[in-house]
Each structure stands twice: as C-alpha cells, then as structure tokens.
Amino acid sequence: MAKNVPEVVARRLPRYYRYLGEQLERGVERISSRTLSEMMKVTASQIRQDLNCFGGFGQQGYGYNVYDLHEKIGEILGLNNCYHIIVVGAGNVGRAVANYTGFRNRGFMIEALFDNDPHLIGGRINGLPILDAAQLREYCAVHRPHIAAIAVPRSAAESVLTELEECGILGIWNFSHADLNCRIPVETVHMSDSLMTLSYRISHRTRDDNKGDEQ
Amino acid sequence: MAKNVPEVVARRLPRYYRYLGEQLERGVERISSRTLSEMMKVTASQIRQDLNCFGGFGQQGYGYNVYDLHEKIGEILGLNNCYHIIVVGAGNVGRAVANYTGFRNRGFMIEALFDNDPHLIGGRINGLPILDAAQLREYCAVHRPHIAAIAVPRSAAESVLTELEECGILGIWNFSHADLNCRIPVETVHMSDSLMTLSYRISHRTRDDNKGDEQ
DNA sequence: AAACATTGTTAAAAAACTTGACAATATGGA
DNA sequence: TCCATATTGTCAAGTTTTTTAACAATGTTT
Numbered sequence: 001m002a003k004n005v006p007e008v009v010a011r012r013l014p015r016y017y018r019y020l021g022e023q024l025e026r027g028v029e030r031i032s033s034r035t036l037s038e039m040m041k042v043t044a045s046q047i048r049q050d051l052n053c054f055g056g057f058g059q060q061g062y063g064y065n066v067y068d069l070h071e072k073i074g075e076i077l078g079l080n081n082c083y084h085i086i087v088v089g090a091g092n093v094g095r096a097v098a099n100y101t102g103f104r105n106r107g108f109m110i111e112a113l114f115d116n117d118p119h120l121i122g123g124r125i126n127g128l129p130i131l132d133a134a135q136l137r138e139y140c141a142v143h144r145p146h147i148a149a150i151a152v153p154r155s156a157a158e159s160v161l162t163e164l165e166e167c168g169i170l171g172i173w174n175f176s177h178a179d180l181n182c183r184i185p186v187e188t189v190h191m192s193d194s195l196m197t198l199s200y201r202i203s204h205r206t207r208d209d210n211k212g213d214e215q
Numbered sequence: 216m217a218k219n220v221p222e223v224v225a226r227r228l229p230r231y232y233r234y235l236g237e238q239l240e241r242g243v244e245r246i247s248s249r250t251l252s253e254m255m256k257v258t259a260s261q262i263r264q265d266l267n268c269f270g271g272f273g274q275q276g277y278g279y280n281v282y283d284l285h286e287k288i289g290e291i292l293g294l295n296n297c298y299h300i301i302v303v304g305a306g307n308v309g310r311a312v313a314n315y316t317g318f319r320n321r322g323f324m325i326e327a328l329f330d331n332d333p334h335l336i337g338g339r340i341n342g343l344p345i346l347d348a349a350q351l352r353e354y355c356a357v358h359r360p361h362i363a364a365i366a367v368p369r370s371a372a373e374s375v376l377t378e379l380e381e382c383g384i385l386g387i388w389n390f391s392h393a394d395l396n397c398r399i400p401v402e403t404v405h406m407s408d409s410l411m412t413l414s415y416r417i418s419h420r421t422r423d424d425n426k427g428d429e430q
Numbered sequence: 431a432a433a434c435a436t437t438g439t440t441a442a443a444a445a446a447c448t449t450g451a452c453a454a455t456a457t458g459g460a
Numbered sequence: 461t462c463c464a465t466a467t468t469g470t471c472a473a474g475t476t477t478t479t480t481a482a483c484a485a486t487g488t489t490t
Contacts, residue, residue: 005419010412010415010416011408011412013411013412013415014405014407014408014411014412015408017411018392040394041394076415076418077411077412077414077415077418078414078415078417078418078419079411079414081414081418083414092314092315092316092317093315093317095314095315096311096312096314096315097311099307099310099311099314100307100308100310100311100406101307102307102308102406102407103406103407103410106407106410106411108410108414146417147410147413147417170417171413171414171416171417172413173409173410173413177233179255179256184420185413185416185417185420186413187409187410187412187413187416188409189404189406189409190229191315191317191318191404192229192317192318192321193226193229193230194388194402194403194404195318195321195323195362195388195402196228196229196232196292196294196321197225197226197228197229197292197402198362198386198387198388198400198401198402199292199293199294199296199298199323199386200225200228200291200292200293201225201386201400201402202293202361202362202385202386202400203291203292203293203296204220204293205399205400
C-alpha cells in the first residue's frame with residue numbers, strides 16, 4: 001500500500017491532518033496543493049510528493065476534497081483505531097502524561113498507571129487508578145492495552161520495556177531518558193532535552209534572530 | 216566561538232551531556248571518543264566532529280576529561296544559567312507541564328501559571344499559583360521570567376506569543392499546535408503529534424520490525 | 431469541445447549528514 | 461630522554477536524505 005515512506009514524511013502527516021481538520025471546520029470543501037501549501041508555508045510540490053507515498057487522493061484540475069483527504073490521512077495515521085494506553089511510572093512525568101488528556105477525542109484513552117511505590121499504589125491521578133507494578137502482566141493479560149507510556153527513571157526503563165514487550169504491547173511512548181532498543185515501535189518525547197535545546201538556542205541566539213535580513 | 220552548528224548536532228548535545236553525566240557519577244575520569252562512541256552506538260568520528268563545532272576539548276593521546284567535557288557541554292547548552300519559566304495556559308497541557316519538575320535540578324524553575332478562566336485563577340497546581348492572564352505584562356515587568364511555555368489552544372497562541380515577545384521573553388517552549396513565527400527561539404513539543412506518529416508506526420509496523428534481518 | 435487547472439510522477443538539484451583518513455601531538459614506559 | 465602508542469582535530473570525500481522544478485496526463489468548467 002505505502003511505498004517506502006521517508007521519516008520526514010511520516011512526521012509531517014499529523015500537521016497535514018491538523019490543517020485539513022481546520023479547513024474542514026471552516027466548511028472548506030475542496031483545496032488544491034497550492035492553496036494548502038501557502039497556508040502551511042511549504043511547497044505545493046512537497047505536499048503532492050508526500051501524499052503520493054500513500055496513493056493518489058486528488059483529482060487533476062480539481063484538487064483534493066478536504067473531507068476525504070482528512071479522513072484518508074486519519075486512516076493512514078491509524079486514528080480510526082481506538083488505543084488503550086497505560087502509563088508505567090506515576091512520578092512527575094507519569095503524572096504529567098496522565099494529566100494530558102488532549103488526545104482523548106482522537107481515540108487515545110489512558111486507562112491506568114503503574115508504580116511500585118506503596119505510597120502511590122491505590123491512589124488516583126486525574127481520576128485514573130495507580131496500580132501495583134507487580135500486577136502489570138496480569139493486567140495486560142486481561143485488558144490488552146495497546147500502548148504503554150514509559151515514565152520511569154532511566155535505570156528502570158529497560159526492564160520495564162522487556163516486560164511490556166512480553167505483555168504484547170504494540171507501541172511505546174517513551175518519556176524516559178533511556179535509549180530503548182526493541183522490535184516494537186517507540187516514539188520518544190524528551191521534554192528536558194527540548195528544554196536544553198531551547199536553552200542552547202537562547203544562549204546562541206544567532207541565525208533565528210535575523211531571518212530574512214542577512215546583514 | 217561556535218562555527219555554524221548543524222541542527223542535528225545541537226540536538227545531540229543533550230544526549231552527550233547525559234552520557235557524560237552518567238560516567239561522571241560512576242567515577243570515570245577520562246574517556247576517548249571511541250569508548251564513548253561504543254556506549255552511545257554512534258561513530259567516534261561523529262563525536263569528534265560534533266564536539267569540534269565548539270572547539271577542541273580533548274587531548275591527543277589521552278582523550279577527554281569526563282568532568283571537563285561534561286561541564287563544557289553544560290556551558291554550551293547554557294545550563295550554568297538559571298531560568299525562570301512561566302506557563303501560559305492552565306488547562307490539561309499547562310497542568311502537565313507544571314507537574315513535570317524533572318528539570319528543576321538543571322536550573323529550570325517554573326514560577327507561575329497564567330490563565331483567563333476565573334474558575335482557575337487564584338488556584339494552585341503543584342504548589343504554583345495560577346495568575347490572571349491580564350496581569351501577564353505586569354508580572355513580566357517585575358519578575359522578568361526567561362522562558363514561557365505556551366499551553367493555550369491554537370487560536371489563542373498567536374496573540375499570547377505577541378504579548379510574550381513584547382514582554383521580553385527570551386525563549387518559547389511551545390506545547391500548542393500553532394506554528395509560531397517569531398524572532399525569539401521556539402522549541403516545540405507536540406505530544407499528540409508524537410502519539411499520532413506512534414499510531415502510524417503501529418499500523419505500518421514494517422522495517423522497525425525486522426531490523427538486521429532483511430529477509 | 432476548448433481553455434484551464436491541477437494532479438501524479440520523474441528526475442535533477444540541493445542540502446544535510448556521516449564516515450574515513452591522517453597529520454599533529456600528547457602520553458606513558460623503558 | 462626517546463620511542464612506541466594512543467587519540468585528537470580536521471579535511472575532504474562519500475553517502476543519504478530531502479527538496480524542488482518540470483511536465484505529461486487528465487479531469488473540470490464553461
């Protein structure tokens with residue numbers, strides 16, 4: 001179905017999806033790669049090329065039907081599925097993730113958190129139960145969650161990963177600082193790395209500063 | 216001081232910093248690019264080249280002093296500064312950010328949140344006060360925070376950005392879905408985009424699956 | 431049915447990134 | 461002190477990735 005899809009393209013899909021969703025809400029019915037490209041500040045060529053990785057969704061002389069394209073990209077992204085998420089680690093990061101519910105309407109549902117701290121077990125975060133990490137396997141066997149967010153310290157990440165793999169988890173949303181090597185897909189969010197990069201940019205305020213104006 | 220530093224290099228710095236910090240804790244005093252490269256699963260050449268963007272920190276025949284290099288990279292990243300952070304928007308995302316305190320020991324301190332919802336104003340999240348967004352300018356004039364995390368809906372992001380720029384904020388940590396165009400550095404964390412990308416990978420489980428084994 | 435718009439696709443161009451190589455130079459032992 | 465060894469800083473080539481331009485094919489609109 002999909003040709004060999006470059007990394008960058010996969011990462012651009014959510015953005016296309018977002019812009020199309022916005023147009024959809026505004027009642028726009030059709031859109032050309034050119035119009036979209038102007039909105040998104042990319043080249044029309046790139047949009048057509050990106051979409052072409054997955055097939056032809058437009059029509060010559062007409063452009064793209066906004067609803068259809070939005071739908072189609074949603075499908076490509078797998079958003080027609082409903083994902084159940086568990087969060088392993090109920091410390092700062094786990095709490096942050098559990099509090100972030102902005103994706104619920106896209107079919108991502110956090111179901112529970114796990115921790116091994118007796119003080120936390122039995123409690124709740126944002127209405128979600130904190131369960132004993134010792135029950136992880138058991139829980140997975142029964143509830144078969146799809147995605148696990150790893151929010152434990154680096155030292156614990158690898159063993160948690162192994163356990164999750166054995167539990168048949170389909171994908172890892174990694175918030176830990178560990179470099180995870182595994183067969184299932186991993187998507188890493190390094191909040192503190194991005195903060196450090198920001199700090200770096202602030203300290204070396206250079207080219208971003210004088211965009212457009214070279215001298 | 217720094218040559219023209221490629222994007223990727225800037226993004227690798229936090230990782231180097233992390234690995235060196237780890238070695239430091241273990242009491243390792245010196246390290247060669249080769250040894251480090253084996254740990255980090257990159258080429259020694261790359262490490263040397265990356266570091267070389269900022270100057271020569273090693274010694275021929277010896278390698279790098281772990282403490283010094285760690286320190287140096289910390290400086291490059293600007294971690295010797297202490298940053299004060301405000302969070303604009305106290306909804307799901309703002310709450311998540313406020314709960315994430317993992318970077319406190321690196322000199323990043325969240326000071327306050329801002330919102331325009333009367334129900335939230337006056338409350339506290341993780342011990343931090345939620346202030347009236349109308350007081351943002353005033354607050355900035357007095358406290359001069361360095362970094363602002365934008366955690367408001369897309370529609371509000373642009374006007375918030377303008378205000379923050381005028382307040383003299385040095386860098387933006389963007390959690391909103393807006394594409395921000397401004398003169399100050401922006402570092403974006405798209406949690407839901409990364410989740411969508413993960414969803415995509417799960418649905419198209421291909422090359423990640425059979426790493427090493429082509430057939 | 432003609433003029434127009436816009437796609438899908440190809441191939442070239444450009445940019446970004448990685449790697450290998452080696453002279454220069456410090457170390458550490460004899 | 462001097463030699464063998466280790467390892468850096470750096471250049472330039474090599475590779476991969478990404479972007480862009482171009483246009484025939486083809487549907488739309490009047």
